[in-house]
Amino acid sequence: MNAIDNKPVKAVLFDLDGTLLDTAPDLGAALNYLCRQYQQPEISAETYTPIASHGSRGLLNLAFAEQMAVADGAQAKHLREQFLSYYNDNIAHATQPFKGVAELLQALKEATVEVAIVTNKPELLTTRLLPYFRDLHAISVVVSGDTLDVSKPHPEPLLHAAQQLGVAADCCVYVGDAERDIEAGRNAGMVTVLAGYGYISDQDQPQRWGADYTIETPLELLKILSIDDLGRDSSAIE
Structure with missing residues (x-):
């Protein structure tokens, strides 16, 4: 039984x-792609891995907290769209x-x-x-x-x-x-x-x-x- x-x-x-x-390595790669695009310091795997279950918003907060603070704002929406687009295109690399x-x-x-x-x-x-x-x-x-x-x-x-x-x-x-x-x-x-x-x-x-x-x-x-x-x-x- x-x-x-x-x-x-x-x-x-x-x-x-x-x-x-x-999935954390590929989610982190999407985050760090945006960091490079916006000349932000990249986030280490040690930092982003524990946040991976919190989805795109949780991960983006690590590097773009100010922009994400207005959840329905244009900046937050654009960042999330860019994140999800990159992740979708690179979803199973690692x-x-x-x-x-x-x-x-x-x-x-x-x-x-x-x-x-x-x-x-x-x-x-x-x-x-x-x-x-x-x-x-x-x-x-x-x-x-x-x-x-x-x-x-x-x-x-x-x-x-x-x-x-x-x-x-x-x-x-x-x-x-x-x-x-x-x-x-x-x-x-x-x-x-x-x-x-x-x-x-x-x-x-x-x-x-x-x-x-x-x-x-x-x-x-x-x-x-x-x-x-x-x-x-x-x-x-x-």
């Missing part, structure tokens, strides 16, 4: 950036799945656990990115940031994915690396797992987010689900 505390788990829903894929993701997805498949992606990434970028990664091709249910009228931390995108899978929300686990992921999962009535290996900054306080579990590698999820790395049932959680 795939279970947590003897409760059946029929599906695992994943965030994308910082959970399945390490992006890679986190180590262990391929094995995790295979084990879930063998254990007959359904899988979906729920991300705040715009659908245009999500659908452009996913085909580059063969291990993600089998994931047919993908809910992006603009699939619905609301996005995370609202629980509806998670509930929509569960509905598409035909699985009750209380039989789902949601895995993500941001506070909004844990909030959305809790509000959807799902077991929440914090991807501690993802994009978490020193200013974040993940211990206050209320995740049910934290994993430091993707494959640690199998232990939580009482599945071994070959997709066979294993002993209960220690």
Whole structure:
């Protein structure tokens, strides 16, 4: 039985950036392209990586805080359009799945656990990115940031994915690396797992987010689900 505390788990829903894929290098490259265009100092990977889950606005704030302060201003809009255009054209130059993701997805498949992606990434970028990664091709249910009228931390995108899978929300686990992921999962009535290996900054306080579990590698999820790395049932959680 795939279970947590003897409760059946029929599906695992994943965030994308910082959970399945390490997209920070390409997002950072887009940011530094704009820095060069506007004669701003480039931002180090050490600085931009923890912010990568916050999307274009969070990243642009690192170098263009004054311009981004007026969120609906012309400058902020233009910067975001330039960022997204460069990122769209260079979306998978350095992006890679986190180590262990391929094995995790295979084990879930063998254990007959359904899988979906729920991300705040715009659908245009999500659908452009996913085909580059063969291990993600089998994931047919993908809910992006603009699939619905609301996005995370609202629980509806998670509930929509569960509905598409035909699985009750209380039989789902949601895995993500941001506070909004844990909030959305809790509000959807799902077991929440914090991807501690993802994009978490020193200013974040993940211990206050209320995740049910934290994993430091993707494959640690199998232990939580009482599945071994070959997709066979294993002993209960220690």
